[in-house]
Amino acid sequence: MLLTLAHILAPKDRSEILDALSLIEFVDGRSTAGWSARLVKGNRQAARDPRAEAIIERVTAALLASDVLRIAALPKRIIGPMLTRYEPGNAYGTHVDDAILAGARADVSFTLFLSDPSTYDGGELMVEGPDGEHRHKLDGGALLLYPATTLHRVEPVTRGDRYAAVGWIRSYVRRVDQRELLFDLETARRRIFETAGKTHEFDLLAKCTANLLRMWAED
Numbered sequence: 001m002l003l004t005l006a007h008i009l010a011p012k013d014r015s016e017i018l019d020a021l022s023l024i025e026f027v028d029g030r031s032t033a034g035w036s037a038r039l040v041k042g043n044r045q046a047a048r049d050p051r052a053e054a055i056i057e058r059v060t061a062a063l064l065a066s067d068v069l070r071i072a073a074l075p076k077r078i079i080g081p082m083l084t085r086y087e088p089g090n091a092y093g094t095h096v097d098d099a100i101l102a103g104a105r106a107d108v109s110f111t112l113f114l115s116d117p118s119t120y121d122g123g124e125l126m127v128e129g130p131d132g133e134h135r136h137k138l139d140g141g142a143l144l145l146y147p148a149t150t151l152h153r154v155e156p157v158t159r160g161d162r163y164a165a166v167g168w169i170r171s172y173v174r175r176v177d178q179r180e181l182l183f184d185l186e187t188a189r190r191r192i193f194e195t196a197g198k199t200h201e202f203d204l205l206a207k208c209t210a211n212l213l214r215m216w217a218e219d
Contacts, residue, residue, distance in 0.1 A: 009141035040093025046083035080167030106168035120160030
């Protein structure tokens with residue numbers, strides 16, 4: 001399931017993060033890539049720095065504050081995120097994310113776009129699916145969730161700088177089809193509640209959602 005979440009960061013927060021990123025050193029991103037991804041990775045990422053750590057904490061808090069992200073990804077742990085910069089000529093060729101990152105299984109990948117898309121050319125995130133490739137270049141502050149199992153790439157940047165925070169989620173539910181089913185059920189349950197309140201149908205959906213999660217979750 002690919003899901004776009006707008007306004008993960010408020011404009012003021014995004015502006016402050018971009019200002020802070022302009023003061024941070026960025027190093028060769030290949031240092032954190034697997035042996036095959038290293039062959040196609042051509043970007044830069046923030047060096048270890050208290051200012052970078054503060055941004056990462058701020059981004060992580062914004063992710064966990066998103067109700068839609070919580071019900072779509074069912075996060076047990078956020079891995080990363082890494083703060084990345086693509087300069088003109090930088091790209092990241094086709095790759096799949098490592099299955100185990102920082103000692104945890106990576107189930108869901110995410111890219112939080114930080115730069116306004118008008119400030120750079122290229123840099124689209126391309127995610128492969130059974131129906132072909134999907135092209136994503138989101139507004140600053142918006143986030144794309146996509147299965148970590150997919151092949152994906154970042155197109156070359158030809159103008160400007162593309163800043164993004166990228167990371168992964170260890171989900172309570174391993175399988176993407178099960179997460180999607182739980183997301184649809186929970187979405188339907190909430191919409192019934194918004195329109196009709198706590199009806200019998202709402203309670204039945206709540207029962208199904210809870211018991212499927214009980215069946216599939218890995219705590």
